[in-house]
Amino acid sequence: MIERTVFLEVSDLHVSYGQIAALRGVSLKVMTGETVCVVGPNGAGKSTLMAAIAGGVKAKRGAVTLAGQPILGNKPEEIAGRGMSLVPEGRQIFSSLTVAENLKLGGMLQGDASKARWMMGEMMDLFPILRERASYPAGRLSGGEQQMLAIARAIMTNPEIIMIDEPSLGLAPKIVDQVYEILAEIKARRGVTLLINEQSSARVLKHADRIYVLRGGQVQLCDDAANLQDGVAIKQAYFGFDREGV
């Protein structure tokens, strides 16, 4: 059996926006090489959790460690420099730059020009549509192509862990399947660790090793995906016990 170490650890994290408590004592672990999905309804705190881990939002209390090193309170670029890459909700690609320019920007962050060129080739192999559209302005890509570009750009930074905030958002189910197939391929090739936010519990049951259900800024459930496949516990945690059987 492979001995896995904790790669990302969040402990008792509290984040508020003024009077709104978005995270109320969230704790979570991601082991090296795992795919962990955080699922929860709108407003559960999923985006806030990723933003706080990546240094984009200030926490009130708690701790976050990456490979055993504390990172909470560090600047986003310092955290990125330690091997963390965030694909935010809405993708945030540079729409007036070309596909190739967007990828190059990701490559610049890792600071090794020849490695970046090699990885650009690898990304074009992995995402043939990006090779085809290399000279298009990114804003002209479809939603699915933009999601693939955002993921490819994240990989160009040579991360050890990629956090992806709702990769399915606004995409047709067939395209979502393609995105997840590519994520599986990236894991197989690069051994990268994944933390993914999703709204759909069916989707996370299919793709995650482990699942956290977040609702109301608190973890309602955490278990191996294999133990949750009948969907009952996950639904109860997602909706609350008052909607048991939904």
Ligand SMILES: Nc1ncnc2c1ncn2[C@@H]1O[C@H](COP(=O)(O)OP(=O)(O)OP(=O)(O)O)[C@@H](O)[C@H]1O
């Ligand atoms: N910039 C902000 N200012 C004020 N409140 C915010 C801000 N961002 C998020 N919130 C609030 O914090 C809570 C958690 O929001 P968050 O976006 O993290 O949830 P989410 O699970 O990602 O939801 P969604 O799936 O809709 O993105 C919600 O009540 C939301 O309204």
